[in-house]
Amino acid sequence: MKRFGLIGFPLTHSFSKKYFSSKFEKENIKDCAYENYEIPGIEQFTSILKNNPELIGLNVTIPYKQQVLPFLDILDVSAEFVGAVNVIKVGSDKKLKGYNSDYYGFLESLKRMLPENYNGIKALILGTGGAAKAVEGALKTLKIQYQYVSRQKTDILSYDQLSKEIIEDHKLIINTSPLGMFPKIDTCPDINYTFIGKGHFLFDLVYNPEITLFMQKGMNQRATVKNGLEMLHLQAEEAWKIWNS
Numbered sequence: 001m002k003r004f005g006l007i008g009f010p011l012t013h014s015f016s017k018k019y020f021s022s023k024f025e026k027e028n029i030k031d032c033a034y035e036n037y038e039i040p041g042i043e044q045f046t047s048i049l050k051n052n053p054e055l056i057g058l059n060v061t062i063p064y065k066q067q068v069l070p071f072l073d074i075l076d077v078s079a080e081f082v083g084a085v086n087v088i089k090v091g092s093d094k095k096l097k098g099y100n101s102d103y104y105g106f107l108e109s110l111k112r113m114l115p116e117n118y119n120g121i122k123a124l125i126l127g128t129g130g131a132a133k134a135v136e137g138a139l140k141t142l143k144i145q146y147q148y149v150s151r152q153k154t155d156i157l158s159y160d161q162l163s164k165e166i167i168e169d170h171k172l173i174i175n176t177s178p179l180g181m182f183p184k185i186d187t188c189p190d191i192n193y194t195f196i197g198k199g200h201f202l203f204d205l206v207y208n209p210e211i212t213l214f215m216q217k218g219m220n221q222r223a224t225v226k227n228g229l230e231m232l233h234l235q236a237e238e239a240w241k242i243w244n245s
């Protein structure tokens with residue numbers, strides 16, 4: 001039996017177990033199981049590995065994407081770039097290698113959204129958490145200039161500094177905050193949406209609901225919009241590729 005799993009806390013709303021269990025069934029993948037390992041502290045990570053010697057791949061979610069780093073033997077460039085890990089591969093020698101598949105998922109999904117001539121486009125990243133780091137890594141890879149926007153960090157843009165000029169100058173706006181996510185679907189980032197126009201691209205990492213209020217407000221201004229569902233599937237498939245490589 002090949003075992004895969006997810007570490008995090010809490011894991012009540014996790015996507016991965018449902019995704020992989022249904023993938024194994026739909027694609028008739030035999031001898032594979034995916035389990036949730038809800039651990040209240042990262043110190044329990046070692047005992048998860050010890051008690052499950054058949055584990056060959058793990059996903060990592062909140063709050064351990066950075067806390068798990070000292071337990072790993074080697075980092076893939078994606079994880080080095082982002083400074084956080086959401087996929088671990090257990091080698092045949094039991095060495096642990098960390099990757100960041102959110103980075104790959106966002107990079108690919110963004111590339112599919114942008115037109116070929118996106119050169120020179122500038123981006124605003126709304127929020128400064130873990131997901132924002134994967135977004136930042138992907139923007140660096142695509143050589144897209146970006147600025148962070150935060151509610152509370154003093155050295156970067158705040159929401160009330162987002163003037164007409166700044167919004168018009170940044171045609172790509174990425175919501176990496178949880179605003180708008182079910183069940184609080186009537187919330188969205190606090191920007192002046194009337195400054196958004198047809199040439200804007202609004203990418204929301206939130207994937208439930210399918211059309212978030214952030215996206216709806218962009219659509220009302222005729223902007224191109226995208227939610228985080230494709231990114232979510234792409235990062236899961238990237239994890240599968242990593243574990244099977």
Ligand SMILES: NC(=O)c1ccc[n+]([C@@H]2O[C@H](COP(=O)([O-])OP(=O)(O)OC[C@H]3O[C@@H](n4cnc5c(N)ncnc54)[C@H](OP(=O)(O)O)[C@@H]3O)[C@@H](O)[C@H]2O)c1
Pocket residue numbers: 062102105126127128129130131132149150151152153176177178179181205206207228229231232233235
């Ligand atoms: N589609 C995908 O594959 C994918 C992958 C990863 C994450 N996500 C989604 O991305 C979102 C963020 O994930 P995360 O792990 O980065 O979460 P997080 O660390 O909890 O939050 C991200 C940042 O959003 C800002 N923020 C938080 N609450 C806010 C509020 N009430 N109002 C305004 N800003 C707020 C904060 O930045 P400041 O304090 O600096 O403002 C925070 O650092 C979640 O909805 C998650 O489900 C999607």
